[in-house]
Amino acid sequence: MDLSFTPEEESFRDEVRAFFRDKLPARLSTLVREGKRLRKADMEEWHAILNERGWLANHWPEQWGGPGWSVIQRFIFDNESALAHAPRVVPFGVNMLGPVLIKYGSEEQKAQWLPRILDGSDWWCQGYSEPGAGSDLAGLKTTAVRNGDVYVVNGQKTWTTLGQHADMIFCLVRTDATAKKQEGISFLLIDMKSPGIEVRPITLIDGEQEVNEVFFTDVEVPVANLVGEENQGWTYAKYLLTYERTNIAGVGFSIASFERLKEVAQSQKKGGRALADDPLFAARMARVEIDLANMQTTNLRVLAAVAGGGAPGAESSMLKIKGTEIRQEITALTRRAYGSYAAPYIPEALEAGWNGEDVGPEDAAMAAPSYFNNRKLSIFGGSNEIQKNIISKAILGL
């Protein structure tokens, strides 16, 4: 057994590191490191830089503009990206829709939409969840009724992340109300500028507006925007979800935020000594650090097992549960580390470009909002309870 990367993988990592060193704007990495909220233009700027290098859609086949990387290379890239405090790639077009179109889309759809994902012409969002269909995704009620060359869509989607910026939304819609619930669903691409669409922001627990409700009233969608076959959308939806859970362990994010936590624990004092030297806090940090090292190896073991076979299936559920627990624990410790100074709520300090005077230690203002915001990690993308059901069924055979 050899846990080290091959020489080829090592040199790939060096290449990736050099790229981040040379091409990642310091302004962006500072915002990410400090936990600030990025603006649309910031995310678009980073997409354009990655795309110029051909690394934006790093799991797409070369034919459609991907770099042809192995799963290990993608893991290395994602890790290095987080360690360099690069902005996250906005996943909806690149990581979610792209693979679906490549596998199930028509040639016309691929030619029309894939290049526009890469060059940033379209900002996509995801229309999956509904008020009555969360964990029970197939319980969705939004309808699409065919009328000549168009589908007429009515209904409501919710938790539409960054939908306020979107040009396009990919939606699951019910096209056959009489079939079994998984068998009457279709996968539609909808222009957000269509008449009859209304986007309403949802304010989250930390005061941020990153998700939305999207309402559809008699929205006409060209039949040409149906992906695959009518009533077969559930198959495509499930395929997309396995991609949504790729890299959901977020090991790189955990490593980067744990490094930050160590700095904070050194600079914050408790009873006259560094918090890192407080036995109880040090034990909490050590536990999560050990968990993280274990997670990193688990992640690599899963990747090695599926190498060459595309996205992992039920194994990604293990990564999601443990990875999100670790990320949440690190944000909890960071919040705790600031003591009383985690409490002041300075909303403007969370925004990119704020130059006001901090209350208490630098970056303390981000700690509690970040902790509360990250409670979502164990809820979205299929809650951790749903992931445990998947493990019970698919891995344990129970």
Place this chain on the structure above:
Amino acid sequence: MNFDHTDDRRMLADTLVRALRDGYPIDTRNAGAYSDAGYDPTVWKQLNELGIVSALFDEAAGGFGGSGFDIMVVFEALGRALVVEPFLGALMAGRALAAGGRHDETLAGIVSGETIAAFAQEDGATPVTATKSGDGWTLSGTKAVVAQAGAASVFVVVVEQDEPLVFLVPADAAGMSVRSYNVVEGGGAGDVTFDGVTLGADARVGGEGQGQAIVDAAVGAGLLALSAEALGAMEFVKEATLGYLRDRKQFGVPIGKFQALQHRMATVLLEIEQAQSAVINAASAFDGDDATARDRALAAAKYTIGRTGALVAEESIQLHGGIGMTWEYAVSHYAKRLVMIDHQLGDEDYHLQRYIALG
């Protein structure tokens, strides 16, 4: 053995719970909690007409209660309604003055609810120092994240020197400034800077050798109050989450039918029961003669509600799914309070270590 509150205390609690249920919906609460003032002066006035602060003090201090169980029922009710009005400052500052023998008009104003007071203990980047000047004192330095600092017209300030010195400082003293802000879960706080604030000899609360006892009286009451407040908030969250588990349907059945969620909710329930016992233990020991037993019970309670509060907050959000993540839904604000209460007057690690040290 009898775990019932006395009739008087139960009436007080019922009155307060009813007033808050009818007059303090979450929208009203949030409007005050996230305003510049950090509370709603109208609500504060209405609640004080019920004599809420007076219930926190004994007759010698001008009140009609003041036992550990009085503090418990009041703050449990305040926590249940997620009240942000400045009761904690009244309790802690008032208790400090009473312990120092200052039964004067300032204490009377606090007990009647006319005067808003803040208790400033934790130091900021530059610790507050007190130096003798003539008959009086000069204060310099900064106190950190003082609850309700912006609203207060008087401050009780603890200066940690050889022994703690305690001062009563009016908010308009020359050289004093407050940087006010809201806190994450709603409510007001501020950093208080003393830039060579000169005070007369009478600003000192208590005499030689009394400082530690005064601080202990105030902080002990604060720990009990925060523990009880957390308990009330947990009770609200428990009921809201149970309601959600019964109402919300997925896969054609209420989600409360799923065993995975049942077990999580069962854990929440039994941990809240333990927290309730911890608060009862603390309230009972609060009035006892054994100072060590009192301090251990208070540390145990604050440790317990710190740990359990985060558990209840995190589980309630998880059991609600996305709804629990929204600003619009009351549970999210209760969850924030339950987590952030651990950041006040020492967190669970601090109190666990204190409990060990007192053993």
